[in-house]
Amino acid sequence: MGGLSAAPPVPPPPSKEALGLPAPGAELPVVGQAAVPFAEIETLRAREFIPAAKETLSSLLAERAQGKVLRPTFNWAGRNSLFPLHWGLACCAIEFAAGFGARWDAERFGVVPRSSPRQCDLLIVNGTVTWKVAHKLIALYEQMPEPKWVIAMGNCATGGGPFRTAYSVVPGVDKLVPVDVYIAGCPPRPEAMLEGILRLEDLIRERGG
Numbered sequence: 543m544g545g546l547s548a549a550p551p552v553p554p555p556p557s558k559e560a561l562g563l564p565a566p567g568a569e570l571p572v573v574g575q576a577a578v579p580f581a582e583i584e585t586l587r588a589r590e591f592i593p594a595a596k597e598t599l600s601s602l603l604a605e606r607a608q609g610k611v612l613r614p615t616f617n618w619a620g621r622n623s624l625f626p627l628h629w630g631l632a633c634c635a636i637e638f639a640a641g642f643g644a645r646w647d648a649e650r651f652g653v654v655p656r657s658s659p660r661q662c663d664l665l666i667v668n669g670t671v672t673w674k675v676a677h678k679l680i681a682l683y684e685q686m687p688e689p690k691w692v693i694a695m696g697n698c699a700t701g702g703g704p705f706r707t708a709y710s711v712v713p714g715v716d717k718l719v720p721v722d723v724y725i726a727g728c729p730p731r732p733e734a735m736l737e738g739i740l741r742l743e744d745l746i747r748e749r750g751g
């Protein structure tokens with residue numbers, strides 16, 4: 543048969559003299575004597591250590607949160623809200639424009655054309671590129687902030703198309719700027735343009751964006 547036993551008596555707290563603390567009114571310690579007893583030094587260290595440890599832990603957590611939550615969230619938002627430059631070069635530009643109309647509604651994918659290259663991260667080259675316009679195209683590309691991507695839309699932008707042998711036509715816009723996605727067709731339909739944009743989103747995800 544078990545029963546409740548009395549708790550052991552709690553020892554009284556040690557006196558200041560037992561801890562080595564100076565009594566009130568006592569003389570200050572001389573050189574070579576410990577001003578503060580060892581136990582007190584340990585307490586002071588602990589007081590400094592706990593806030594420092596808390597700060598280290600919170601910064602580590604913040605770093606992990608940035609890597610695991612913030613950066614992937616920003617990347618997800620970025621690749622699902624591509625802003626193409628609002629411009630057109632030739633007949634493919636009509637398909638580009640149609641893609642943003644009510645029937646195909648590219649904006650449902652978060653793709654919104656902007657009229658300033660400084661607000662864009664996507665250049666859709668939608669037509670024949672001539673050498674005369676080449677330096678303008680490069681200037682527009684260079685004004686876009688990083689990260690940025692290029693889609694060559696249609697046979698002309700991809701390789702010169704039916705005008706490949708003409709003296710005035712650039713045989714592919716990749717001679718001027720780096721191209722991420724090529725869309726075949728003369729002209730490609732708006733559905734093909736949407737497919738190209740979705741493939742670009744996949745590509746950005748594969749590259750870690």
Ligand code: SF4
Pocket residue numbers: 632633634635668669670696697698699703704727728729730
């Ligand atoms: S690929 Fe065809 S439709 Fe597109 S710009 Fe060239 S000629 Fe025009």
